[in-house]
Amino acid sequence: MITSTSNERIKHVAALQQKTRLRQEERLFAAEGSRLFLEAPESLIEEVYVTEDFLKNAEGKMREKLAKTGYETVSEQAFAKMSDTKSPQGILAVLSWRDYGREELFADKPLLLLLENIQDPGNLGTIFRTAEGAGVTGVVLSPGCADIYQPKVVRSTMGSFFRVPFYRSRDLGEEIIFLKNRKVKIYAAYLEGSECYDAVSYLEECAFLIGNEGSGLTRDTAMAADARIRIPMEGKLESLNAGVSAALLVYEAARQRRRQRSQAK
Numbered sequence: 001m002i003t004s005t006s007n008e009r010i011k012h013v014a015a016l017q018q019k020t021r022l023r024q025e026e027r028l029f030a031a032e033g034s035r036l037f038l039e040a041p042e043s044l045i046e047e048v049y050v051t052e053d054f055l056k057n058a059e060g061k062m063r064e065k066l067a068k069t070g071y072e073t074v075s076e077q078a079f080a081k082m083s084d085t086k087s088p089q090g091i092l093a094v095l096s097w098r099d100y101g102r103e104e105l106f107a108d109k110p111l112l113l114l115l116e117n118i119q120d121p122g123n124l125g126t127i128f129r130t131a132e133g134a135g136v137t138g139v140v141l142s143p144g145c146a147d148i149y150q151p152k153v154v155r156s157t158m159g160s161f162f163r164v165p166f167y168r169s170r171d172l173g174e175e176i177i178f179l180k181n182r183k184v185k186i187y188a189a190y191l192e193g194s195e196c197y198d199a200v201s202y203l204e205e206c207a208f209l210i211g212n213e214g215s216g217l218t219r220d221t222a223m224a225a226d227a228r229i230r231i232p233m234e235g236k237l238e239s240l241n242a243g244v245s246a247a248l249l250v251y252e253a254a255r256q257r258r259r260q261r262s263q264a265k
Helices: 008-018 019-025 036-041 052-057 061-071 074-083 122-136 153-159 170-182 221-222 242-264
Strands: 030-033 045-051 073-076 091-096 112-117 136-143 165-167 185-189 207-210 229-232
Touching: 008 019, 008 030, 008 045, 008 074, 008 091, 019 030, 030 153, 036 091, 045 061, 045 074, 045 242, 061 122, 061 185, 073 074, 112 122, 112 242, 122 136, 122 153, 122 229, 122 242, 170 185, 170 221, 185 221, 185 242, 207 242
Parallel strands: 045 073, 112 136, 112 207, 136 165, 185 207, 185 229
Antiparallel strands: 030 091, 045 091
């Protein structure tokens, strides 16, 4: 058992939790909690750390997976040093990054999210969960988006980012051009949009542009889209949370596609 908080392995995991540059250099990240461990692909798992109490209570699928991956037992104090949460669950895995290319975001009929400068970790994680629920085939992140591998984002995805392909672009404008060349229709969620979001058909290949929580899409990005759509507002509200906006759009597309499939039967 590792008991010392100054152990080099413990310090390394703690640094992975805290430092974006280290995660980028080593292409590793930490995922805490039972759910994330169970949902993580075994091929990505590099190290696993558990406390004695967690191990005593582990059973079923958890014990089976631990037997496959192997693990290191650590003291409660050592685990607290590694943890990024106030109430650690007692299990943490170090995983390799998963790399996707542009082509892996495409399905038979792509439904994509293009995110520009989404910086709130909770928002980004929620968008990934929503994306999975609505059947989004891939997420493209601009350079200004939060680090997908930072601890709060990882936890907020609730495992969805293990299943939803994503790609961090060096230039969102280039991605828009690429998608247009692939005949993907691009819709910008924009306050000055000319059409209401639920009056547009999303039955063909399409992508939604979602902007920063505070400032929305940049004008250049919005103007590069094929169409600008708006979410109608009552009262004195100007806009919705980025995660809520993304949810409305992708679920409207999903609703239309389900209806089309139902009518085709």
